Amino acid sequence: MIAVLPIAMGLLAEWLVMWLCGFGLTWKKAAIVTVVMNAISSLVGIPLIPFLGFVWEIFPGAIIQKSLHIGTFNPITWIATPILAVFATTAVEAVVVRWVFKIALGQRRFWTLFGANAISVGIAFTSLFLHPPQL
Numbered sequence: 001m002i003a004v005l006p007i008a009m010g011l012l013a014e015w016l017v018m019w020l021c022g023f024g025l026t027w028k029k030a031a032i033v034t035v036v037m038n039a040i041s042s043l044v045g046i047p048l049i050p051f052l053g054f055v056w057e058i059f060p061g062a063i064i065q066k067s068l069h070i071g072t073f074n075p076i077t078w079i080a081t082p083i084l085a086v087f088a089t090t091a092v093e094a095v096v097v098r099w100v101f102k103i104a105l106g107q108r109r110f111w112t113l114f115g116a117n118a119i120s121v122g123i124a125f126t127s128l129f130l131h132p133p134q135l
Contacts, residue, residue: 010120
């Protein structure tokens with residue numbers, strides 16, 4: 001239940017961007033696009049985000065750990081994790097916006113979508129620090 005607020009805030013941020021920041025969508029169409037692109041992004045992200053974490057640990061993570069003599073859960077990895085998540089979710093959502101909804105994506109729209117995802121991932125990442133998951 002604690003994840004409901006960060007998820008809602010992230011969706012709200014992305015919806016506002018889709019509606020008000022140059023995509024030419026009505027508020028209703030922006031809501032539909034936002035929900036669909038995030039649903040698909042969530043489904044694709046379930047295997048994709050852990051895979052990217054694995055790739056990170058194999059290549060740059062291993063180099064960082066050896067050269068700086070630090071463990072897996074280090075500040076560089078904590079910074080890289082949300083950055084990788086933003087790139088991954090933006091890539092998936094850009095494909096959905098372009099191919100499912102037939103909305104042209106130039107550089108400006110892509111980076112606007114990237115910014116919306118950065119806000120959304122930032123909210124989710126911050127929520128982990130404010131309310132860490134309890135096992």
